[in-house]
Amino acid sequence: MSHLTAEQLSEEAKKLIADYVSRIDDMKAKERMKIPAQEMPAQDPEVRSHNLDEVAIGYTMEQARIEAMRCIQCVKKSCVEDCPVRIDIPRFINHIAHEEYQNAADVIKEASLLPAICGRVCPQETQCQSNCAVGKALKDVDKSVAIGRLERFVADWERATGKIAIPEIKPDTGKKVAVVGSGPAGLVVAADCRREGHQVTIFEAFHKLGGVLRYGIPEFRLPNDIIDKEIEVLKAMGVEFQTNFVVGRTRKLTDLMDKDGYHAVFVGTGAGLPMFMGIEGESLVGVFSANEYLTRANLMRAFEKGKADTPIYPSKRVAVLGGGNVAMDSARMAKRLGAEKVYVVYRRTEVEMPARKEEVAHAKEEGIEFLFLQNAKKIIGNEKGKVKEMECVRYELGEPDASGRRRPVLIPNSEFILEVDTVIVAIGNSSNPLISQTTPQINVNKWGNIIVDETQKTSVDKIFAGGDIVLGAATVILAMGEGRRAAAAINKMLAEEIEKGKAVMN
Amino acid sequence: MSKILFKKQLSNDVYMMRLQAPLIAEERAAGQFIILQINEDYGERIPLTIADADTKEGSITIIFQVVGKTTLELSGKNVGDEIPALVGPLGKPTHIENFGTVVCVGGGIGVAPLYPIAQALKNAGNHVITIIGARNKELIILEEEMKEIADEFILCTDDGSYGRKALVTVPLKEICERSPKPNMVIAIGPPIMMKFCSETTRPYEVFTQVSLNTIMVDGTGMCGGCRVNVGKEIKFVCVDGPEFDGHKVDFDNMMSRLNSYKELEREAHSCFLEQVIKNKEALQ
Numbered sequence: 001m002s003h004l005t006a007e008q009l010s011e012e013a014k015k016l017i018a019d020y021v022s023r024i025d026d027m028k029a030k031e032r033m034k035i036p037a038q039e040m041p042a043q044d045p046e047v048r049s050h051n052l053d054e055v056a057i058g059y060t061m062e063q064a065r066i067e068a069m070r071c072i073q074c075v076k077k078s079c080v081e082d083c084p085v086r087i088d089i090p091r092f093i094n095h096i097a098h099e100e101y102q103n104a105a106d107v108i109k110e111a112s113l114l115p116a117i118c119g120r121v122c123p124q125e126t127q128c129q130s131n132c133a134v135g136k137a138l139k140d141v142d143k144s145v146a147i148g149r150l151e152r153f154v155a156d157w158e159r160a161t162g163k164i165a166i167p168e169i170k171p172d173t174g175k176k177v178a179v180v181g182s183g184p185a186g187l188v189v190a191a192d193c194r195r196e197g198h199q200v201t202i203f204e205a206f207h208k209l210g211g212v213l214r215y216g217i218p219e220f221r222l223p224n225d226i227i228d229k230e231i232e233v234l235k236a237m238g239v240e241f242q243t244n245f246v247v248g249r250t251r252k253l254t255d256l257m258d259k260d261g262y263h264a265v266f267v268g269t270g271a272g273l274p275m276f277m278g279i280e281g282e283s284l285v286g287v288f289s290a291n292e293y294l295t296r297a298n299l300m301r302a303f304e305k306g307k308a309d310t311p312i313y314p315s316k317r318v319a320v321l322g323g324g325n326v327a328m329d330s331a332r333m334a335k336r337l338g339a340e341k342v343y344v345v346y347r348r349t350e351v352e353m354p355a356r357k358e359e360v361a362h363a364k365e366e367g368i369e370f371l372f373l374q375n376a377k378k379i380i381g382n383e384k385g386k387v388k389e390m391e392c393v394r395y396e397l398g399e400p401d402a403s404g405r406r407r408p409v410l411i412p413n414s415e416f417i418l419e420v421d422t423v424i425v426a427i428g429n430s431s432n433p434l435i436s437q438t439t440p441q442i443n444v445n446k447w448g449n450i451i452v453d454e455t456q457k458t459s460v461d462k463i464f465a466g467g468d469i470v471l472g473a474a475t476v477i478l479a480m481g482e483g484r485r486a487a488a489a490i491n492k493m494l495a496e497e498i499e500k501g502k503a504v505m506n
Numbered sequence: 507m508s509k510i511l512f513k514k515q516l517s518n519d520v521y522m523m524r525l526q527a528p529l530i531a532e533e534r535a536a537g538q539f540i541i542l543q544i545n546e547d548y549g550e551r552i553p554l555t556i557a558d559a560d561t562k563e564g565s566i567t568i569i570f571q572v573v574g575k576t577t578l579e580l581s582g583k584n585v586g587d588e589i590p591a592l593v594g595p596l597g598k599p600t601h602i603e604n605f606g607t608v609v610c611v612g613g614g615i616g617v618a619p620l621y622p623i624a625q626a627l628k629n630a631g632n633h634v635i636t637i638i639g640a641r642n643k644e645l646i647i648l649e650e651e652m653k654e655i656a657d658e659f660i661l662c663t664d665d666g667s668y669g670r671k672a673l674v675t676v677p678l679k680e681i682c683e684r685s686p687k688p689n690m691v692i693a694i695g696p697p698i699m700m701k702f703c704s705e706t707t708r709p710y711e712v713f714t715q716v717s718l719n720t721i722m723v724d725g726t727g728m729c730g731g732c733r734v735n736v737g738k739e740i741k742f743v744c745v746d747g748p749e750f751d752g753h754k755v756d757f758d759n760m761m762s763r764l765n766s767y768k769e770l771e772r773e774a775h776s777c778f779l780e781q782v783i784k785n786k787e788a789l790q
Contacts, residue, residue, distance in 0.1 A: 205593065205724070205726045207543060207551075207590075207591040215724075215728075244591050244592060244593040246593060246594070246596065249533065249594065249595055249596055250529050250595070251529060251533065252533075270728070272727055273730055273742055274728075274730040282740075283733070284762075285762055285765070285766045289731075291730055292723055292730055292731040295724060295728070300550065300723065301547065301548055304548070307548050308548045308550075309544075309545070309548055309550040309576055310550040310723070311550075311770040313766065313767070314770070384762070385763075432726070432728065433727055434726060434727055437598075
């Protein structure tokens with residue numbers, strides 16, 4: 001893939017913009033579809049694979065306006081349908097085309113308080129962009145209007161103005177909501193409940209806020225100061241934060257209601273214990289879960305050698321097992337931490353990989369090697385108990401399985417040795433056991449995920465849950481969608497309580 | 507934020523501190539631990555067991571040995587200083603009931619986490635035999651406290667500088683040979699000591715519980731760094747433990763994993779010491 005520099009992309013857009021602006025409101029759908037899709041400017045792959053700076057730089061104003069003019073403002077609006085938080089996408093895009101960036105920001109804020117984050121990490125190609133009329137007409141989902149990039153553009157524009165609008169807060173209701181976990185689900189619940197005038201406290205186990213946004217997603221995809229800025233908005237809204245507080249251990253979940261006077265609790269404790277392959281050698285020194293590897297690098301800042309006290313394993317040759325976004329993040333982080341060779345070992349082919357296309361493309365550009373139709377069989381250690389190599393086997397694709405994906409079939413006697421000193425296992429998580437261990441009244445399924453109804457309510461009155469603790473491993477935006485639903489249910493419940501209270505008073 | 511209320515040096519490199527932590531003091535039970543950080547931006551998260559708690563004062567007691575950069579920095583903090591991040595209580599509490607006769611074996615700094623457990627066992631009506639040991643007299647901690655709750659008290663040092671000259675496994679074996687044999691053994695100390703205590707009791711089929719202190723990052727069931735092999739299963743010390751059946755723990759693997767970062771840590775420690783020395787020189 002040839003890398004066009006940010007300057008080249010910007011120059012190109014500058015040449016084109018005047019012509020399109022002159023016809024902005026007269027262009028027919030057909031003409032709009034001829035407007036070239038704008039590529040996302042990115043850091044040079046060789047340079048970025050040695051730094052933690054954000055890979056994608058973001059559209060210039062000209063690029064954003066040109067991309068926005070590609071939207072044909074269709075009546076079907078399938079993009080809105082496919083957005084878990086139902087942002088009025090055509091409307092905000094139209095504002096960008098007309099250089100009305102603040103209006104665009106306001107439209108997004110009606111539905112999402114975290115656009116700078118969603119614009120960066122949402123899998124738009126499987127959501128809002130998946131059924132875009134433009135992409136459909138051009139028979140290529142990659143040619144859909146780049147909604148995510150435009151969302152990010154608006155959010156970054158607003159942040160650059162230095163005055164992010166604080167949403168209106170209704171008068172104090174006297175009701176208190178506790179939110180457990182400051183990840184994407186929790187942040188949305190906090191914002192939505194606070195807007196209704198309830199007092200909201202977020203309890204976070206870590207010393208820093210943001211949950212998976214902070215410890216999981218690396219700085220080069222989602223910079224920490226973006227998370228900080230989005231959280232500052234919540235603080236300005238009056239949401240309170242308690243870090244270093246493990247609900248279930250520091251305080252029992254039910255005590256938050258019985259002793260501390262919270263009227264509702266939302267549990268968004270996120271992903272749990274990492275899963276391992278169950279193969280020989282996974283206890284060797286040099287085998288890590290992606291959770292641990294990324295937490296050391298991101299939250300504990302091990303990337304900043306000499307500054308951070310938390311060590312990270314000095315790897316030269318790394319194998320990452322798995323094919324999701326977390327596997328991509330781990331592989332790309334390992335490269336940035338100085339590994340010379342990084343392999344992603346995946347049992348199926350590229351088509352079946354659950355990772356976002358863009359992340360896979362970026363990883364390839366950075367020199368990550370993909371070993372498709374191969375899998376780890378056992379990890380072999382040296383005399384000191386450290387990883388020295390990994391035995392792999394090869395697969396071929398057979399008949400489709402229950403998921404519709406073609407099932408990988410083992411090729412007999414295909415064993416071979418991959419020389420690595422580090423293995424990162426990124427095959428998913430089971431659930432976090434803390435809440436179920438300490439709050440046995442809450443019903444969980446056999447995987448330990450909390451069972452909720454269609455309003456996100458758990459089996460215990462006034463306790464709601466959402467995000468990965470309910471879904472298993474999902475995405476940031478799905479967690480936000482669950483948070484939104486839970487907040488609506490909490491707000492409704494509290495409103496009814498307030499009404500009842502008034503009726504009694506009268 | 508947690509203020510240091512009290513500090514005492516117990517031996518050459520072992521310190522005791524009382525930290526302000528009212529919620530943790532209220533919730534904690536024997537066997538649990540905390541994680542703290544000296545610096546919220548770049549500090550590492552280190553797990554330390556809770557040796558005691560005072561709900562009136564709203565404080566917990568930690569006892570730690572200087573083994574690396576963070577514990578060295580912590581030892582330099584004084585009464586009135588703040589610990590920026592303190593979280594807990596973590597881990598499952600020790601299961602306490604009247605088992606009958608329980609032998610509590612503590613090695614070195616391991617006596618600190620053992621103390622509240624022995625205390626709770628005593629209060630539950632057990633006949634408590636305590637064996638505490640260390641390399642030499644200087645490294646013996648909580649002698650008076652342990653003596654006070656013990657029905658039988660045995661103290662030994664490797665070099666014979668105090669008490670009986672023996673490894674803790676020697677009196678442990680003698681006690682296992684008694685009739686009736688003890689109902690349970692709890693051994694807490696360096697991994698090698700817990701391994702040999704477990705080996706000592708194995709032929710006598712006396713259930714032996716050990717408390718593991720593995721490498722941890724979050725300590726809340728997310729990162730999986732603390733995993734150990736127990737029997738045929740992977741267990742996570744932070745949420746499944748810290749206590750496990752010593753006869754099932756793969757100590758050799760655990761010890762090799764504990765050394766994962768040895769070289770890096772040694773480097774960090776010596777860099778920090780150099781810095782401390784330089785700073786001192788600069789002040790002079």
